[in-house]
Amino acid sequence: xxxKVFKFTLVIILLVIFTALAIPQFNFTIGDKQIYYPNIDFSxxxxxxxxxxxVRGRGLYPSKEVRSTLEFSSIDLINSDKSNLLANYxxxxxQRITVAGLKDVEARSEVSDLxxxxxxxxxxxxxxxxxxxxxxxxxxxxxxxxxxxxGQTGALDLxxxxxxxxxxxNFISQLGSHIQFQFxxxxxxxxxxxxxxxxxxxxxxxLMDVDNNEQFFIRQFEQNDATSLTxxxxxxxxxxxxxTDKSLTLAIVRSYFLNASPFKDTFTTEDSVAxxxxxxxxxxxxxxxxxxxxxxxxxxxxxxxxxxFEGGIxxxxxxxxxxxxxxxxxxxxxxxxxxxxxxxxxxxxxxxxLLSWNLVSEKDEDANELNYKxxxxxxxxxxxxxxxxxxxxxxxxMFYDFIGVILMSGLVLTFMSFFSFKxxxxxxxxxxxxx
Amino acid sequence: MFKRLxxxxxxxxxxxxxxxxxxxxxxxxxxxxFFSEFKPLVEIRYNLEDSGKLKELLxxxxxxxxxxxxDRINNIIQIQGRSYDDVKTNIQDLTKDYTGVIxxxxxxxxxxxxxxxxxxxxxxxxxxxxxxIHFYFISxxxxxxxIIIGSYVVLFVNFTLSLLLSLGLLSLVSRYYKVxxxxxxxxxxxxxxxxxxxxxxxxxxxxxxxxQELGQKYKLYISKVYRSIIVIVFILLVxxxxxxxxxxxxxxxxxxxxxxxxxYQSYWNSYLMEDWHNLQNSFRTKISTxxxxxxxxxxxxxxxxVESKKKDKKKKKKK
Numbered sequence: 001x002x003x004k005v006f007k008f009t010l011v012i013i014l015l016v017i018f019t020a021l022a023i024p025q026f027n028f029t030i031g032d033k034q035i036y037y038p039n040i041d042f043s044x045x046x047x048x049x050x051x052x053x054x055v056r057g058r059g060l061y062p063s064k065e066v067r068s069t070l071e072f073s074s075i076d077l078i079n080s081d082k083s084n085l086l087a088n089y090x091x092x093x094x095q096r097i098t099v100a101g102l103k104d105v106e107a108r109s110e111v112s113d114l115x116x117x118x119x120x121x122x123x124x125x126x127x128x129x130x131x132x133x134x135x136x137x138x139x140x141x142x143x144x145x146x147x148x149x150x151g152q153t154g155a156l157d158l159x160x161x162x163x164x165x166x167x168x169x170n171f172i173s174q175l176g177s178h179i180q181f182q183f184x185x186x187x188x189x190x191x192x193x194x195x196x197x198x199x200x201x202x203x204x205x206x207l208m209d210v211d212n213n214e215q216f217f218i219r220q221f222e223q224n225d226a227t228s229l230t231x232x233x234x235x236x237x238x239x240x241x242x243x244t245d246k247s248l249t250l251a252i253v254r255s256y257f258l259n260a261s262p263f264k265d266t267f268t269t270e271d272s273v274a275x276x277x278x279x280x281x282x283x284x285x286x287x288x289x290x291x292x293x294x295x296x297x298x299x300x301x302x303x304x305x306x307x308x309f310e311g312g313i314x315x316x317x318x319x320x321x322x323x324x325x326x327x328x329x330x331x332x333x334x335x336x337x338x339x340x341x342x343x344x345x346x347x348x349x350x351x352x353x354l355l356s357w358n359l360v361s362e363k364d365e366d367a368n369e370l371n372y373k374x375x376x377x378x379x380x381x382x383x384x385x386x387x388x389x390x391x392x393x394x395x396x397x398m399f400y401d402f403i404g405v406i407l408m409s410g411l412v413l414t415f416m417s418f419f420s421f422k423x424x425x426x427x428x429x430x431x432x433x434x435x
Numbered sequence: 436m437f438k439r440l441x442x443x444x445x446x447x448x449x450x451x452x453x454x455x456x457x458x459x460x461x462x463x464x465x466x467x468x469f470f471s472e473f474k475p476l477v478e479i480r481y482n483l484e485d486s487g488k489l490k491e492l493l494x495x496x497x498x499x500x501x502x503x504x505x506d507r508i509n510n511i512i513q514i515q516g517r518s519y520d521d522v523k524t525n526i527q528d529l530t531k532d533y534t535g536v537i538x539x540x541x542x543x544x545x546x547x548x549x550x551x552x553x554x555x556x557x558x559x560x561x562x563x564x565x566x567x568i569h570f571y572f573i574s575x576x577x578x579x580x581x582i583i584i585g586s587y588v589v590l591f592v593n594f595t596l597s598l599l600l601s602l603g604l605l606s607l608v609s610r611y612y613k614v615x616x617x618x619x620x621x622x623x624x625x626x627x628x629x630x631x632x633x634x635x636x637x638x639x640x641x642x643x644x645x646x647q648e649l650g651q652k653y654k655l656y657i658s659k660v661y662r663s664i665i666v667i668v669f670i671l672l673v674x675x676x677x678x679x680x681x682x683x684x685x686x687x688x689x690x691x692x693x694x695x696x697x698x699y700q701s702y703w704n705s706y707l708m709e710d711w712h713n714l715q716n717s718f719r720t721k722i723s724t725x726x727x728x729x730x731x732x733x734x735x736x737x738x739x740x741v742e743s744k745k746k747d748k749k750k751k752k753k754k
Contacts, residue, residue, distance in 0.1 A: 109544040280679040291678030295671050347624050353667045374638050392557035
């Protein structure tokens with residue numbers, strides 16, 4: 001077996017493996033046992049990536065909406081003042097959403113006879129939208145309290161304005177995920193005193209309270225923490241195990257530190273969740289999957305007609321390798337199946353079909369050598385483009401899914417320009433017959 | 436025949452500036468988009484048991500000023516560019532004649548406006564920076580600096596004009612249709628496609644000596660790929676639209692229109708480049724003719740009109 005045939009066999013094996021992984025998860029029963037396929041647990045890479053399915057994103061599945069109504073502390077406000085205040089709160093909530101990394105969550109304000117409210121819209125896969133809304137529209141008031149050996153608490157002369165440097169979320173296996181920040185040097189004495197108040201326990205700690213809703217233990221962990229006045233806030237309500245709820249709570253609480261002052265007025269969040277029907281796909285996503293496969297089949301048929309049998313085979317192999325690898329990687333990177341994802345895939349498949357068509361229809365091998373280089377450059381452009389766009393576009397969730405697909409497509413195209421395109425294009429039935 | 440072709444070519448070259456002016460006017464007068472998700476709106480929801488009267492009420496409400504959208508399934512009407520109090524007074528007057536009607540009027544904030552600005556601004560920065568890096572690498576391999584800078588300008592102009600024309604079209608349509616953020620995503624897709632088209636075509640420009648050759652190279656590349664683009668996009672859009680349902684059809688049409696604009700615009704650019712020398716020469720000649728006509732020479736020959744020339748010819752023929 002020469003090297004080129006070996007490489008070609010490798011491409012076919014890759015195609016088979018990735019196609020097997022790319023298909024949507026289904027289950028069947030053997031005896032009493034229910035078997036799910038594909039069921040590969042990638043949770044070591046991403047903690048939610050174990051289902052072998054896309055998560056339910058925006059546009060293709062119903063979304064969830066939770067309303068928070070504003071209660072003004074002052075009764076002398078005229079309507080325009082109330083509207084202005086609501087607009088300011090909306091800005092802060094949107095900022096919290098961005099900082100917390102909830103890229104596909106959208107917020108809007110509504111004024112009606114019923115009152116002044118903020119409405120937060122979540123894609124279907126968010127499991128606990130009411131509690132996230134309570135956090136997002138919370139006042140953001142952070143207080144610190146000592147906790148002595150007898151279990152008594154007392155106010156501490158510490159505030160979130162006396163923090164310097166970055167407020168970050170860290171993970172240490174002994175503590176789990178936690179918020180890490182650093183007090184200013186002027187607070188050294190208060191901090192030391194607060195940490196030693198609970199001296200009966202093995203580890204000195206005090207408490208951090210957020211809106212009388214979430215409590216955190218504040219402690220130091222490394223030797224360096226004491227010298228740099230660094231502390232770690234560990235959520236009381238969550239175990240050391242990791243969960244989506246815990247990481248979202250930490251991310252939203254972290255965003256409170258960025259605002260200079262907490263809300264003056266209070267939001268009351270409704271406990272009911274309104275289900276908003278999807279804008280597209282009335283017949284469900286299975287139908288979209290079927291139609292996407294049909295679209296690919298029509299393209300391949302067109303290739304067989306226009307590029308003859310050999311060209312058709314090459315085109316089919318190139319496009320299906322790209323689709324199988326991209327879909328598999330998107331699935332296991334916990335991507336959401338949304339209208340943005342579908343449009344991203346449309347763009348990526350369209351582009352790769354065009355590139356493959358050019359490669360197959362080009363008879364000059366030198367020209368194709370130039371094409372491989374050109375496509376490699378193109379893939380770098382796509383990667384840079386997606387990284388750049390993801391940093392500038394904030395607040396329109398649809399773009400993120402699209403940009404995610406473009407990034408993944410760029411990476412797969414890099415691999416294909418290096419390897420698959422060349423190997424598949426080498427396939428020549430006539431040549432192999434002669435050999 | 437040649438003259439006709441030339442006229443067509445001239446009209447083709449003139450067409451883009453005309454469309455561009457129309458787009459500019461539309462964008463200016465509509466403040467980018469007349470009806471869009473990027474402006475706050477007032478929403479009215481009706482509830483009335485008598486479906487006949489409800490339909491009549493919806494019809495009457497849809498005749499109010501600045502109605503952005505009418506949802507007859509959920510009985511929702513959206514109005515833009517008018518205040519909440521103004522609309523509420525209007526609706527209170529309208530519903531006086533309808534007993535048992537329940538209505539709610541809400542003022543809803545806009546989608547994040549910053550996203551639109553960031554998207555357009557970001558794409559510009561991206562184009563400038565990305566293309567500059569690309570052409571820097573090309574120039575390091577040799578080639579005429581004039582051509583490399585020219586290609587950079589073409590890439591920039593092409594992308595800008597394609598973006599402006601697509602936005603202009605959307606702005607014109609926005610008088611009758613509420614623009615959603617999805618349409619901006621579609622413009623993004625077509626703009627990236629235009630960018631990639633010219634990016635791919637700019638490979639190997641080191642060997643090109645003048646703009647005419649450069650224009651021919653681009654034109655050849657675009658004419659080679661445009662049919663494949665249209666066929667591939669058409670197949671993918673039609674079949675996937677069936678899967679996504681009727682709600683997607685308008686967006687699919689928009690995407691197809693933007694891609695056609697991108698191809699048209701790319702063709703225009705390559706034609707312009709191909710004719711660059713001719714245009715430059717004719718422009719120079721015209722300027723020099725205007726200058727010469729202004730400078731009256733002292734010993735200038737008397738002007739002979741066309742009619743007198745014709746008379747002379749007739750006389751000669753008679754002789």
